[in-house]
Amino acid sequence: MTTMTETLTATDALVLTPPAPVPVITAEKAIGLVPVDDAKRTELQAKVDGFVNDLVAQDVNSPEFGKRVDAIAAMGQKEIREAAGQSNRFLDRPVKAMDQESGVGADLAALRRTIEDLDPGKKGNLLAPQKIFGIIPFGNKMRNYFDGYKSSQSHISQILKSLQGGKDELLMDNAAIDTERANLWTAMGRLEQMIVLAKTMDTRLEDKANELDHTDPAKAKALRETALFYVRQRTQDLLTQMAVTVQGYLALDLVKKNNVELVKGVDRASTTTVSALRTAVTVAQALTNQKLVLEQITQLNTTTANIIESTGNLLKSQTATIHEQAASATIPIATLQRAFQNIYDTMDAIDTFKLKSLDSMKTTVNTLSSEIEKSKGYIARAEGASANKLSGANTFKLESV
């Protein structure tokens, strides 16, 4: 018996690896993740040089000087707003993935219940003759058992169809994540450019202030107290937003990996179920000479097997073994029992996976939420700075290229 069941289980070790939670990304680590190419770097540096020279040429008390300092205070505000708008959206996704009560989770639970009803292990000794009141022999237990399949087939095929729909939803989710990640990547590129710009501005202003210390100490002081102060403040804001965005980017990857694993699980659950039903058909034939016709399952089987290549291959090899075993062995019930065990194994693997991934998801969501919370303060300041936007500081706008 062991040799027989082994052939069935040989292909069957389903391992679903939950992705590790996303660690906290510090602002320092977030820099340089998205490279800024040299041409852009030079362009940004030229922009800063022009701006600083222009700023130093102005009289410290003139409105023109003030306008340029305002431009520094508003620096990167558009990029931060853009990235923040997206970072608020990533919280929706991990939370949605944790939802157990709908979609694939609910379908799997329904499938499990239906399969448990059909489990031959729960029906007692099927080979024993059936007796009314335990005395009068009446009917055939085995026949009754296989009749159960006929009544469940439409239910099972419905659940399997719905699982396929759920799988499509997961894939769609992953496609949406890919789009979002592409958007985030662009946003991070722009943030990175602004960080380069801000850091260059910092050094240039510092140099200028040091230069002016001897010739025009008042101007040097003004540069340090206004322009340089804002530059440093904005650099910090940009770095914070960058860290949050990187964290969200990685969190999305986690959700995506999670979905990929779940899709694997769904595929396997469908395969093992269909395979168990096929085994039942063969076993019914061998044991009771009963021709068990499961039309709906056969239909579903051909359509899905064509779409999912792995399912098709697995089913083909398994069917051959099942037929062989059922025909030759004296214990086909054990084969059927094994087929059911396969479904249970798959579902247990999915459940364990879900529990573990739930943990990493929770950790990730928590770190992400606290980071977003931190960055909100900076965003509020950026919004405040945008209030004087219409005043026409247009020409000195400091933006990524």
Add this chain to the structure above:
Amino acid sequence: MTDVDRQIARSAELLDRTSASYRSGLVRRDRTQSIGKRVTRIAIANSAILMAAVIIGLMTPIGMFGALGVMMLLIATTVALAIFPGTPAPTPEKLRSTDLKALPAQTERWLNSQRAALPAPAVSLIDQIGVRLETLAPQLTTLGEAEPAAIEVRKLIGEQLPDFINGYTRVPTNLRAVERNGSSPNAQLIEGLKLIESEIGEMTAQLAQGDLDQLATRGRFLEIKYRGDEVSGG
């Protein structure tokens, strides 16, 4: 899209906008619309008069002079309706209460009515804003009135734009070119209109963002599902 591409696209757009054929197209379309409207109005009025004449004629014969009177009335109505201007341009107050879907068209009509009061460079900017508004209009049809984006759009094209232009027209003509605090009202008008124009463009881009994302997502889904881009690779 690289910056060069974007710049080229912008220039091409600018050429389109400013080309004479485009502008004449706009005006022509406007005129054919208003002529159509007038003809229908005349037809309705005339048929009403004829109907009334027939009904009165059935009750009491109206005679030769009656028929003559009806004819005179017909001519008078036709002439009056043909000369009388079409629907007047909406006032800024009316713009505030206009339905969001109709707002871009109404704002455009109001802008066109302001043309005469504005200097030449501003007029070409008004044309550009008109083009932007036309792109924006179909996007607003699916937008709910209470959404934040809708409120922003309403504020900009329903309130801030008319207020800004009204603020300019209130300045006496001889002061408009006079420099004050390093800038003149004329320059401020151009600067502000440019800002509004780019802001409407930005809004269009923002509103399109969702659709762009959805398209990219659907394309990606097809790749994942039918080319197995990801599931097999794990």
